[in-house]
Amino acid sequence: MKPTFLCACPVATICLVLVAFAESRPFNSINKLLFSAQSLLGKHNGPVSQIMPPSDEVSTGVIISDVIGKTQDIAIFSGLTRDVDTISGRLEDAAQNATVLAPNNTAMKNLKRKPWEDPKDYEALGTGAYKGGDGEDRAHKNLRTFVEAHIVPQSPWEEGQKVKTLAGNEIWWEIKDGKKNIQPSDVEVTSIADKVSNGEVWIIGGSLV
Ligand SMILES: *[C@@H]1O[C@H](CO)[C@@H](O)[C@H](O)[C@H]1NC(C)=O
Numbered sequence: 001m002k003p004t005f006l007c008a009c010p011v012a013t014i015c016l017v018l019v020a021f022a023e024s025r026p027f028n029s030i031n032k033l034l035f036s037a038q039s040l041l042g043k044h045n046g047p048v049s050q051i052m053p054p055s056d057e058v059s060t061g062v063i064i065s066d067v068i069g070k071t072q073d074i075a076i077f078s079g080l081t082r083d084v085d086t087i088s089g090r091l092e093d094a095a096q097n098a099t100v101l102a103p104n105n106t107a108m109k110n111l112k113r114k115p116w117e118d119p120k121d122y123e124a125l126g127t128g129a130y131k132g133g134d135g136e137d138r139a140h141k142n143l144r145t146f147v148e149a150h151i152v153p154q155s156p157w158e159e160g161q162k163v164k165t166l167a168g169n170e171i172w173w174e175i176k177d178g179k180k181n182i183q184p185s186d187v188e189v190t191s192i193a194d195k196v197s198n199g200e201v202w203i204i205g206g207s208l209v
């Protein structure tokens, strides 16, 4: 049973992000669809957490898409992974491994800009960069790139091994002063939320882009 009530709907992505960031400037037109962040995040997490208790061991037959919604600390990011079709497809594919580097909710709320914003769009198009149909398409594309920059298309992933994320940015990880950090951005891996048959979900303390 998956919490599908909001997933697979592009508008839901925007709503989730809007609610999470409590700002609505680019998307005033769909503002009326919004409801409280608490109920949204709560519902997103409820059903799955009952099915999958946390475990340190690899859960056979269980895949990333089954478990990513169960961790409250990454509810905002996991909501985004389910709303971008290409990402949810990848995480549902038992034959393709991935390591998901999920920024926790604090990191998502503290982003310097919204995950659908790109300064280049504002430079080229001004303040209306995300208005209208084209603007929404642009926002979705940026959102997808943001999520892809946090997905390593392999697991296991060894220390020091340089890999390209789905967005193409090169990263690696190392243990420094007893802490596991994603490089080159020096973002700490605070815990591993899940190890399942097609990969792992790591919780990180910041964003990689
Ligand atoms: C995919 O991940 C599983 C679980 O960690 C591992 O046993 C398997 O070897 C991985 N497959 C590949 C192709 O890396």
Ligand SMILES: *[C@@H]1O[C@H](CO)[C@@H](O)[C@H](O)[C@H]1NC(C)=O
Pocket: 073, 104, 105, 106, 107, 188, 190, 204, 205, 206
């Ligand atoms: C997110 O990670 C940062 C850095 O480790 C930490 O200070 C913050 O409390 C974490 N927030 C959540 C919701 O886990």
